[in-house]
Amino acid sequence: MEKSGSEADFLKSQIVPTIWKQNPTTGEVDFDKILITSRVMGDEGNQEFANILISGKADEKSNSNYAKNYRLLQQLVDEYAAEQPLAFYNLISNILNRAILLPITADTQDTALTIFSTLNDRGLALSDADIFKAKIYNHLDQNGKKDFIERWQELDEEATNAGESIQKLFYYYMFYLRAKDNDRKTTTPGIRKYYAQNNFERLYSNNIMENLNTILNLWIVINNRNTVDNEKWSENTEIKQILDALTSYPNEFWKYPVVIYYLHYHQNATFEDEFLLFVKRLLAVLSARYIVTPTINAVKTGILNLNAEIINSPQPKFYFSRVDEKELSDKIKNAHRNTVRMILKIIAYQHQSDLLPEKWEIEHILPQKWQSSYFPTSSDSEVKELVEHIGNKIPFEKKLNIIASNGYFAKKKESYSKSKVEILLDLSKNHVDWGLDEIRERDIRVSDELVKLLNEWGLNQIDVQPKELLTFIPDERFSDYQSFIKMFKMEDSNEAREKFLNM
Known part of the structure; x- marks a missing residue:
């Protein structure tokens, strides 16, 4: 459209008054005054959009969606105009003369959000966090809005870097608020429905952004293995080991009591010691319950009770039924696949003072593929079962595991010796061979060690006579x-x- 010609000049004369302000008398166009404005929350994007309309150019260094979309459309339009100039003129003419632009106005924000969600059902739907952001923003005065946008954007970026999202932070916070209200119901409400109660009053608390940031600090420690300024507990390796083991618990119900405990007590002078005792007992109870009964229902009621009890005391009462230690011991040996990683972490951390490498795999010491002649007195079914026992599994760095491949123990020892996993180093040093008897013997040692440890952490400790589950x-x-x-x-x-x- 930059070149002259009767068609181009005519079409440009029609386009100009749709974008820029034009003097009604002289027809002179003021390209600094645009007719399209954006009021999206946050001034930075709005100004960039305005600059594109005024200058017709997008900053090449900008990574905003405005700039990226404009550059892409500009490229596509230029290519289309060069290849099919007549069709391009017809396209512009049809847009100007046949397309109908329908203005949509709404009397309230709720109406606007409903309209947007309805019209945008094939696009990217509004998330619950988008709704909450709009609600909080429109509840603030002008000064508060600017500060809120900056804090929200910072929180969003940091949450993403920690492998979380603002939406998840609101979800965790919902469990904290429910615990404060002594809500022990096992039915989890929808997050938007929960915050919408009483006209979204929970969103308008003065400390909501501070609390979301505090919750995020916990996940920065857990997910990124970083420390948090002025929070000594985040340097405590033993706490971080327990939390790392909890991340391998097979569902997310462990997260809610941990978030609640941290948010409620993290400023206490005795927090570090009390938090360690709490997460140890939590891991003991949850891991044992799941090993014995690998379903979410085994702990759901107990977790909701625990959430509320945490608010009452930093030494909360645990309402979980007693675990049969004999049954636990037997099931550890042939552990459910969902529990293996968690069990291996717990055992490994009793033999080293630092965290396991971030990327490690479950190593079968005796490989899953073996030669039948290697065990002439045992059936293939017996060997196959024992290969999957906990006594034959151990943490091993992913890179080294690839190198070790499926070789037998003697061939693997060289790779094992390069590991930073202490129990693997010990196993490599103390064994010259590995077979079915070694698996059975280690089954017993791992099982005995884990049951003893979980008991020390408070597995079957009785606070009060538990209510009927x-x-x-x-x-x-x-x-x-x-x-x-x-x-x-x-x-x-x-x-x-x-x-x-x-x-």
Whole structure:
């Protein structure tokens, strides 16, 4: 469109008044006064959008979506105009004369958000965090808005760097607020529905951004293995080892009591010592329960009770049923695949003072592929089962594991000797060969060590006589269950729940 010609000049004369202000008398165009403005939260992007309209150029160094999209469209338009100039003129003419621009106005922000979500159902949907951001922003005065945008953008960037998101931070914070309200219900509300209660009043707390930042500090320590200024506990390797083991717990329910405890007590003078005791006991209880019963329902009720108990005391009561130690010991030996990584971390950390390498794999000491002639007195099924026992598994750096491949023990020892995993180094030094008897012997040692350790950390410690743990009712059937006990005038009990589930 830069070149002259009757078609180009005519089309440009039609485009100009749609973008820039034009003197109604003289027709003179003021290219510094644009007719399109953006009021998106945050001034930086709005100004860049305005600069593009005024100058017709995007900053080559800018990585904003405005700049990237403008440069891409400019390239595509130039290529299309060069290849098909007549079709290009027709395209511009049709946009100017046949496209209909419908203005949409909304009387409230809620209406605007509803309209946007409806029209944008095929695009990138508004996240819950987007909604919360808009709600908080519009609740502030002009000075507060500028400060809020800066804090939000910083929080967003730091959360991303820590492998989290603002949306997740709001989710963790919801469990903290529920705990403060003594909400022990196992049904988890939708995050938007939860914060929308009482006209979003929870979002307007003066300390909400501070609390989200505090929660993020915890994940910076856990996920990035960094320390946090003025928080001595973040330098405590033993705490970080326990937290690292918890990250291998097979679901996310461990996160909520840890977040609640940290957010509620991190400023206490005795926090470091109390936090260590708490996370040890939490890991002991959760790991044992899952090893014995590998389902989320085994701990869900106990976790929701624990969340509320944390608010009451830095030495909270644990309402979990007792774990049978014999059953635990047996199941450790042939552990469920979801628990192996967690078990190996716990054991490994009893033999070294630093964290395991970030990238490591579960090494089968006796390889998964073996020669039958190597074990002439054992059936293939017996060997196959023992190969998957905990006694045959150990942490091993990913890079070294690739080098070691599937060779037998004598061939692997050279790679093992380069490891920084202490239990692997010890195993390599203390064994010249590795077979089925060694697996069985290590099964017993690992199992005995883990059971003893979990007991020391408070596995079956009794705070009070635990309340009866009620049989879990799936969320989608809970309203039917409530109608059931109301109809038959029954109390909520395991007997009533079993009758309902067996209908």
